[in-house]
Amino acid sequence: MVEERLIGDDGLREDGRKPDQLRPIKIEAGVLHNADGSAYVEWGKNKVLAAVYGPREVHPKFLQDSTKAIVQVTYNMAAFSVDDRIRPGPNRRATEISKIIGEALEYVILTHHFPRSSVDVYIEVLEASAGTRCAGLTAASVAVADAGIPMTDLVVSCAAGKADGQIILDLGKSEDNLGEADVPLGYIPRTGEIVLLQMDGHLTKAEFEKAMNMAMNACKDIYEMQKDALRRRYAVGADEDKTPTQEVIE
Amino acid sequence: MVEERLIGDDGLREDGRKPDQLRPIKIEAGVLHNADGSAYVEWGKNKVLAAVYGPREVHPKFLQDSTKAIVQVTYNMAAFSVDDRIRPGPNRRATEISKIIGEALEYVILTHHFPRSSVDVYIEVLEASAGTRCAGLTAASVAVADAGIPMTDLVVSCAAGKADGQIILDLGKSEDNLGEADVPLGYIPRTGEIVLLQMDGHLTKAEFEKAMNMAMNACKDIYEMQKDALRRRYAVGADEDKTPTQEVIE
Amino acid sequence: MVEERLIGDDGLREDGRKPDQLRPIKIEAGVLHNADGSAYVEWGKNKVLAAVYGPREVHPKFLQDSTKAIVQVTYNMAAFSVDDRIRPGPNRRATEISKIIGEALEYVILTHHFPRSSVDVYIEVLEASAGTRCAGLTAASVAVADAGIPMTDLVVSCAAGKADGQIILDLGKSEDNLGEADVPLGYIPRTGEIVLLQMDGHLTKAEFEKAMNMAMNACKDIYEMQKDALRRRYAVGADEDKTPTQEVIE
Amino acid sequence: MSKPIIAEIQKEQIRRLASEGKRMDGRGFEELRNLEVEVNSIGAAEGSARIILGNTDVLVGVKMSVGTPFPDKPNDGVLMTGNELKPMAHQDFSVGPPGPVSIEIARVVDRGIRESKMIDLSKLCIVPGEKVWMVFVDIQVIDYDGNLFDAATLGALLALHNTTVPARKFEVGENHKLPVNGWPLTVTSSKMDDFIMVDPVLLEEQVADARLTVSVDENDFIRAMQKGLSGAFTYEEVVKAVDVAASLTKKLRQKIISTGE
């Protein structure tokens, strides 16, 4: 089915990456003024903002849980974030991604510290190019930390998959469209726990295990970038004026 | 306007029925596990399930009536129940049918026994072939009884109408599409009261009266089938395990 | 851009009006039975009804303001009010017009007299022919007065604009479509205050000032018609039977 | 709890009057309210009618445009009937999409038009399978004092009988009257206890147990019927209501045809 070659004779991918190489990733924490916490992630051509408000009063009220905070995630792609404009408003894909990102985040947030309240996470994909759910979860996790909400650890997310018969890391756009499989993973490096896992395509069990391991290893690297972003953020000083936002996109 | 002959020279209808003959009807009570009461009706090719929950708390709250239970009926046709797929979600036809079935049921339910509560009736048409509102009301009535909700009597429903110039009972699909009139009736055999009545088409007063009488008579027969279904249900034992649902459709 | 001549060699407009002349306006107060206050305005071919309910309980509750009444305006064009049928339900244009008319009315209503309550104004455009927001605000203002709700003054509304290079009053349909500018104004004649102001098109500052003055002057005339309608209404007697509604449209 | 109590008091008053054969506004049980009609006051509509029945005030407008037929009826024009109970008309109506009450009225009016064949939809075909006339009947309730079924039906019939097909605008020929046949008028009966009265006002509707709308055409054929509310009728009551409807629609039809049109 795959006519186009995704991996060259030199073993390199269309964009020159090695099979187990990530796209360039840049993470910044504390990029917004109003949100209690925020983060910006550039991941290849993906550009993703995450904002966190909370813990705050639950709205609508009937969702309130008397034993813990609820975690509400809204993942959204900007109308202009992809080749064919997306009609504003929720769609089924965004609803599913919001749900699984929320479930992954909830695992690390100490929700029992904040009964009857809500942690609201807004993820806006400003530009999309394969892997936005991984970038979104990675950004959201930093934004929750930036909001000072207690967590057991950061969640990191990265995908592995298969193209041209090879297991590869962090699929780009054409690899995602034309490849044989995609396995996005949400991971907690310190404990080795998996909090998000999807797969579609076509893998043997051995290939699946190889892909999982590749993604878990990459998550460890991205984890360092997350922590570094938070470190830089606090070096600037959480109480001082926030990093000028105009640096976010430049 | 009717080119096709709906009644043959032998006085029999397309499907071999006599003018005052019902399609085959099969009624079963107590076919679902979660619902407080349920019934399944096969009526010709119609396949209709009814489930009842309640009396239970009213949702949304502002609908609550401090003097009696409210009766909320949701009639729905499954997407695949007819030749041309139906888009899921409420439509104007379903809204009207839900309203008139609910009004008919409310008359026999002792709603004053359950102030501030709700009796919720869900009617799902799995397959439709003319007469689903009659089959739905007939099934709903059995399901309410199966739920143990006190009623003054069962409501029975059946239509009569006109095709090829003759008054006929229980219109089939082509008779409904091509015939001259349809008169669905909701009836209480014991008291002779009419709780649902619609008509469209073209009838003289004498024809209308004949149709009414034909439908009322048929209702008496269906009433026996309803009671028989409830009797069989209670013979199995209301407290024991319910009739295996796999028998429902076979 | 304007090929068609909107103003003739005699200085008169398509419909024979002089540049600073209003279309015929007819205002009646107290035309509905159920509403607490109402008014009907015919303005050229525009036919607009306004109804007021309140001050009454706020619905939905969370909109309640503990310091004053809220003013909720719903401007709507009937499906059949224009050449191309309008789909029923709110649209973006109606939402914006409802907002700015509501803001203009709120300025004159003594909202602090009625904390926690709502003044609900419904404007229905039965027929539309340029200038419905001005006719709607003019009617709504009379309806609020008819409801006996205390106001500092009536609001009057009228537009001026530009066509064929001339500043003109109260644009008709083709002047609105083909003209160079439209400046709808909401005005309080007694104080000279401006409570509604929009403009689009293309005006020099001098032209804009001329248009404003022309509209403000016209508002003074319309103000007299509003007061006259209320006077006639009270002459009939607020406590007696209301003016027969069949006179409204004839 | 105030609403049920008020309803009980109203019911008591109406019952007392009814037991003496009287109604709140002095009418007989089988007497319609005063009726005023006005046609084509809305210049932008292809046809319109305003019906003032007592204090009930309804405006019906007809718009037409050229569209594509439904795939299963390629040779038929399309009829759509909408009804909105606007908050202008009564304090209990609220902003928002039509609820079950609005929808029932719209569908009963629609079936009254459609099933009586007063519009031959096949005559509204321009190019089979491609271009047909769409007829939109929009009912707007302005002031609500009961019996919208009859007021809306009458408004729709009058508006359709006065509709001009805007053929020039759509470049499919010359303007002409919409071909419409017949007057399937309705009369609605309202039952409380054993008292049955036609053309109920709002207060009578609010205490009613059951409602029956009967449509009868100019040849005395019954064309449509709709029972509503959670009460019951006996067979005899239904037969009587049909008789009353036949007689009252006949009078109404004569009045409308002689003056209104």
Added chain:
Amino acid sequence: MSKPIIAEIQKEQIRRLASEGKRMDGRGFEELRNLEVEVNSIGAAEGSARIILGNTDVLVGVKMSVGTPFPDKPNDGVLMTGNELKPMAHQDFSVGPPGPVSIEIARVVDRGIRESKMIDLSKLCIVPGEKVWMVFVDIQVIDYDGNLFDAATLGALLALHNTTVPARKFEVGENHKLPVNGWPLTVTSSKMDDFIMVDPVLLEEQVADARLTVSVDENDFIRAMQKGLSGAFTYEEVVKAVDVAASLTKKLRQKIISTGE
């Protein structure tokens, strides 16, 4: 506050049983419930299947029609999968548009069909860029006692395998079976504390920390996976769940193919 307390008590009971290797209904951790299937009972559908898995009861219907392809896939038919958790099926389900739970199930079933290529959408093209077959898979949950992912997937596969393309109705040839390949069946594992059980009943679902659905095809390829809920799995647990799914889907497939179809 009653709900969390009840959940805690349920959790305690299930935990106590599980620590002895038992489940509420006597099954082993890696044992599916009793399964009954019935195909094509809905005559109006192009294909249908009813799945009764313990007390979970799901009906899946397939409808087909001719439509236009998506602009970016002019040579492909269109597959749409819908799922509604109707209030009939459980007291906690309410009327209204599908929520996140319904949508997740529909999308997982949809991807299971789509990404396994069990339907070659390019074979559903009639006229490139203009006319293609639309395949609507509608899942209707009738009675809900847990594990809708597996029941709905199985229902969809069975319904598709028994679908007849209604070509005559749309005048594009003779009716024929929908070309479908393979059986990418799923098995769902549910985790509470360190106990992992397949095919959870509702009470087990309600106390679960995490859920993993694994789709395996007839060639032992993993075709899809979906982790759910706010708990975590270890790598080893995931690998184990894949093994269990591979073995159970194999048995299930044999049973279905030998009897059900």
Added chain:
Amino acid sequence: MSKPIIAEIQKEQIRRLASEGKRMDGRGFEELRNLEVEVNSIGAAEGSARIILGNTDVLVGVKMSVGTPFPDKPNDGVLMTGNELKPMAHQDFSVGPPGPVSIEIARVVDRGIRESKMIDLSKLCIVPGEKVWMVFVDIQVIDYDGNLFDAATLGALLALHNTTVPARKFEVGENHKLPVNGWPLTVTSSKMDDFIMVDPVLLEEQVADARLTVSVDENDFIRAMQKGLSGAFTYEEVVKAVDVAASLTKKLRQKIISTGE
């Protein structure tokens, strides 16, 4: 009751400062905040601009596609302007369809573009009556600290001035710049008591009585105006606001054209 009290205290503070000719952030009454702009950072958009005005942060993206014209304008391209006040941008914004505040901003920006004729829609016709360019301007507010009217308008103008028509993608010729003329920039004045200040921050907006947005083009023509909020302006105040807008838009335009584009 806390909100009104806080508003009263804020109002008091702003009033005290204003009576000395001062503002919260040290600006003069007729002084705009610091402005940063960035164009075409979104590679997937046909054009984009990010506007950082003080702490207000707005991203505007332009997408184009080929579609069918409106029946009443067969020779014109289609312009659609959308605005969403996302909950990311402020704690008071909530998820859901755009409300009146969002819609007013979108419509004022839309009219600013449309009525100033800065895009000649007739040049966006490909095949009359059949194929035209659709231009979607989507405004996304990222961080909200007042004066969205001016920030969104500026963002839309800059994005449009930097838009490339994706003709190759739609196989209707070679890519080229979107033909756009002029810079109808806006300046918004906010009034509290008798104090009128331009470019209000959120706190100033929250206590404002009235708002006036004035659009002026490069030839000093007034192109659009929108008064908002439930306060009033005198005639003299309006005339003054127009003068201030004329002078500030001129400065802004020079700055934008010399650097930003």
